[in-house]
Amino acid sequence: MARRAFLTFIVVLLLAIGMLPVLSMLARSVIVDGRLSLASYAGLLASSRQWSLMRNSMVLSCLVTALAVAVGVPLGILLGKTDLPFRRFFALLFVIPLLIPPYIVAVSWFDLLGREGLLMHLVGATAAGATARLLFGLPGCVFVLFSIFLPIPMLLTMIFLRTVNPRLEEAARLVSNWRGVMKGITIPIILPGVLLAAMLVFILTFGEFSVPNFLRYDVFPVESFTQFSAFYNFEAATAAAVPLAAVTLLVLLVEAAFLRKRTYQLRPFSESERLPPVELGARRTWLSACVGVAGLVIVVVPVVVLIVQSAGMDAYAEAMNRAGGSLLRSLLYAAIGATLLTVFGFFTGYLIQTKAFRCWRSVDSSTIFLLALPSTVIGIGLISLWNTPRTNLVYGTPVIIILGYLAKYTALTSRISVAQLAQIPPSMEEAAQVAGAGWFRRMGLIVAPLARRGLLSGWLVGYIFSLRDTGITMLVYPPGHETLPVRIFTLMANGSPDLIAALCVVMTAATLLPAGILWTIPNLLTRKVTG
Amino acid sequence: MKIVDMHSVTKTYGGATALDGVSLEIAERERIVILGPSGCGKTTILRLIAGFIAPDTGSISIGGELVSKKGRIIKPPEERNLGMVFQDLALWPHLSVKGNIEFGLRARGMRKAERETRVRTMLDLVGMADYADRKPAELSGGQQQRVALARALVLEPKVLLMDEPLSSLDLELNLRLRKEILRLQETLGVTLLYVTHDRDEAFDMATRVVSMRRGRIEGVKTVSSSRGETA
CATH class of the missing domain: 1.10.3720.10 (MetI-like)
Structure with a gap:
């Protein structure tokens, strides 16, 4: 009963956060001055x-x-x-x-x-x-x-x-x-x-x-x-x-x-079941050189150019001066967004993986649809739904940004959870059930700990995508709550190239450094379990 | 004449010994069954002979030609002229029955007309002529077995390797397919190296039964024509 009620709550929440704005936008597009047009x-x-x-x-x-x-x-x-x-x-x-x-x-x-x-x-x-x-x-x-x-x-x-x-x-x-x-x-x-x-x-x-x-x-x-x-x-x-x-x-x-x-x-298939890598033989050297050159051109050159362009402490001091607040806000909103995305994605993933409701496929398709939907569409949908005097508590605060993250990126954490939950035999939860544990206890003490690697990966992916989001945040952020990607985007019109480059380097570091640190945690956890 | 000669082969996986100095000779047209419990190294023998893995020590020859030795695969699998039926059959899900059987003939560059003839003959031989255009998922377990057999035999291999091919079938189908495999082996004159953990099945299929335990050969028994009588 608790399981059904809670998962119903999740589905309703998903509809309210993701699908309602889109439907509201559709409705608003055909109503002009209160009449169908x-x-x-x-x-x-x-x-x-x-x-x-x-x-x-x-x-x-x-x-x-x-x-x-x-x-x-x-x-x-x-x-x-x-x-x-x-x-x-x-x-x-x-x-x-x-x-x-x-x-x-x-x-x-x-x-x-x-x-x-x-x-x-x-x-x-x-x-x-x-x-x-x-x-x-x-x-x-x-x-x-x-x-x-x-x-x-x-x-x-x-x-x-x-x-x-x-x-x-x-x-x-x-x-x-x-x-x-x-x-x-x-x-x-x-x-x-x-x-x-x-x-x-x-x-x-x-x-x-x-x-x-x-x-x-x-x-x-x-x-x-x-x-x-x-x-x-x-x-x-x-x-x-x-x-x-x-x-x-x-x-x-x-x-x-x-x-x-x-x-x-x-x-x-696990590492031990897989075939050994295909031997490239004499082609190994020049193929690795080709891949190396491609990596250099596609990834290393752009990053190095930004670093060269922003060289000097002045640019970074100016960047912190003009966008330090945006950076902190970005990190905070991304952390909150990632945490909620992990929780929301975990339960949505559980619903999909266990086929808890007959509508599990629709839930899955809805999250994928929202992920695929252009950010501008979700942004306009959110404004369309929440920009009313009665809902200013949402629209006038960073809550609207977090709702945007949840609407757009739940599919990512949900899919990660599905993949992780698929590796946990159903008998694990069933054994706890037979032992008399209620659903919340089973989730908290059995399923979630077994899925902890997926939860951590989900948090990391949620953090990265919330942090890099520009399209939704640009449209919905309330005054005084702009994030770093939005700040950079607006400064691009009149900011100096070295300032923009410095901000881009800061943004890249803000994404990659925590990602690098957190990336090692799931691996450490796995080593602890298997070792 | 010896068709397969394994000499003092050892194979370890990350410190665990799968095979420990195994030597085995197989004569042409012989039916050898390797019998033993899970993890005793029977499948490792098949994979070594097929050329998917190299022995850590020792050597393997096929048809008098050295194909693997001490950490080296001298002849890759596709040049050994072997057929293999896998435990899970490994039928390619995106290809039809005909496509599965024809794949090896295409890889050898055989002309279309000849391919068609060979595929048709093989389908007739395993009684699957009416199912040529079906996908593996549309076949029953027994039919899938027949397709796997046809695919393994169509290239007229020197040796047919079979890795517990009947383990997932019910007893009735298992018994029926044993007879079919024996009939095909006799018709085509192919050498058979068969792996199972089922004693009954082993003595039903073999001219010689090789018993294995913990990576070593424990004993070899010759089976006379009447089932179960050993020498």
Whole structure:
């Protein structure tokens, strides 16, 4: 009874925090001056500019997806399947751009390739002018977003490779070399994972506005954001957000219809069950050199450029002076967000994993839908629902920011919990039940301690994504409560390049240092348990 | 003539000894069954012969040719001309029955017409001709066994390795498939190396039963034509 009541409470909370704002936004988009009207949509559909923006968004998303998958999948295979040297280091290296706010990567490339960037001092103004022209526009947007989202196909390929039954590959090894095994068996088996990665990259690129906005490539999400923040035309902003939600929903429906059926019954295999890495032989050296160069260009160069650009204590003193408060707020909100995301995700994950309710699949799909939804859509939805005099206690305080984090990122912690809970035999909880323990006691004393590694990983992921969030926070933060990513974004209009670079370095450090420290805790815990 | 020759093979996994100086000779067309409890090293012998792992010490020859020795795999699995039926069958879920059987023929670069003929013959031989286009998930346990057998035999291997292939089946199906495996072995004249923990099954399938315990061979018994009589 307690289990049912509590999980019902979680579902209701999920609906209230995530889905209600979206529904409220939809309703507001068709009600003008208290009457049902499609005027906003009529204006939207009649505008050739909107169609052009949508086309730009589609072109950008398709190119980034194609490039990220074309590079990410072979990279994932190299790092997850072969004896390439330093493969763990490379895997961590390539993930870094995904962990920091996307526009920081764009700022860094601007500092290098812009008209007055570092490159100008090295090669002169003419060449720098040419690179600047490439950076501002479609090619620059594609490259920057590709470098940010590359880890998605890379990681999903590595994860799915771990779930391929080693016996399937051994059976093929009896008759074919590794190239044939990969082509005929392994890659077709991990294809659902590759398609899932492609879908995620497409949706995330489609909803991204900070990078295209900075690199002056007009896309649809920028329109929604501009309508709201520059013109404060809420109806137009809402109407512009709805097509974004529609495209997201469409892509997810395609995923549900085709990909889930193609996902074979795969389970992760332990280190001892897996086959030894594929030996690259003579190709090992030049392949590791290729991966090293790619890591250097995609990850190391942008970080080094920011550090060089911000060199000197003055820039950091100025950064702390102008954004110290934002940094502290960011850390605090991210910590609160991560804690609530962990709790919320744990119970949502438990509900999904145990199929506690008949609607477990809808709960799962709702969280995924919210994760995939562009941040601007969730931000506008939250404003639409909570911006009333009666709810000012939420809208006028940082609570609205935390609600935004919960709405957007619950799917991440929920999925981590599902993966962790799947490894705990149901008999563990059943044994406690037979011994007379109530549901809360079972959760607190048996299930949660067994899932502690997943809980810690969930907290870490929740912290990183809350800290890097720009899209939602930018739209909903109450006066005096801006976070560091928002502060940097607003300062980018008139701040000096060294100040912006210093703030970006601080932001990157604020993400990576706690992440690095916390990353070791789950590993230490595992060692303690297994050792 | 000896088709497989394992000589003083030792294999350890992280300090635990799986095989301890095992020597085993298998003659052509022989049916050897390795019998023993879980963890005694029977599957390790199959994996060593298949070439998935290398011995720490000792050597392995197949058809008179050295294929592995002391930490080295000299000939990779695909060049050993072996067939194998795995305990969990390892049928490729994304390929049809025909695709599963045809995979090895494609890997050898065989022409389409010849492939079709070989696949058809093999499907007829295991009684699965009507199921060629089905996916493994659409087959019963016994049918999946037959497909696994056909896949292992289609390349006319020198040796057929079978790793507890019937352990997950009910007794009736288990008995029926034993007969089918024996019929196929006799028809195709293939050498059989079969692993099981079931004594009854071992003496039913073997011309020689090798008993193993804790990584060592405890004894070898020759089985006469009438079941259970040993020499």
